[in-house]
Amino acid sequence: MLSFEEKKALFVEYKELTPVPVSMNRINYHFESSAVDKTVIVRFLHQNGNALIYAGYLPKEETKNGYISVLDANENEIKRLLDKAIDFLKKTTDGYEEGYSELWFDHNGDVLRLVYDNPMWSVNLPDGKMEAIFKTKEAAEGYLLDEAFFKN
Known part of the structure; x- marks a missing residue:
């Protein structure tokens, strides 16, 4: 089991997380770049070494209020959970990260780029x-298909 200081050092490695002291000498870590309202990735890092890491991507029955305890987790498990949480919170409620894009082609060699610009989808020329x-x-893809474009 990792100690409070070891877990704290792990969380500090993630430059995109901001430590916020809370009651009883505990620390929360916020992900301010979250694309959704949820920003607390690590809740209640406690002196006993316990902390809760956001896991809203899992079914509710596998979490406690959307979080997983990492009391007995090793370094690799904690990093895996943090990476998954950050990746998940980078996506909007639509499920796409801001700036997500796809290339669409036609049989003449023309290329268009479908881009997610929260909350809209744009079709862009080269x-x-x-x-x-x-x-x-779906509407953007319908337009592209009507124009005889396909996703490679």
Whole structure:
């Protein structure tokens, strides 16, 4: 089992996390770049070495209020959980990270880029100019398919 200081050192390695002291000498770590309202990735790092890491990507029955205890976790397990939490919170409620993009092609060799610009989807020309914008990915994909484009 890792100590309080060892876990604290692990969390400090993640430059995108901000430590926030809370009651009873515990520390929370916030992910301010979260694409959703949830920003607390590590809750209640306690002097006894326990902490809770955000796991909202798991089914509710596998977590306690969306968090997993790492009291007995080793360094690799903690890093894996932190990486998954950060990756998950980078995505919007739509499930896509800001700036996500896909290339679409037609049989003439033309290329268009479908880009997620929260909360909209844009279809962009190779020079970056916007050709069209849509409220949903499905609508944008429908447009591309109607124009005889396909995703490679």
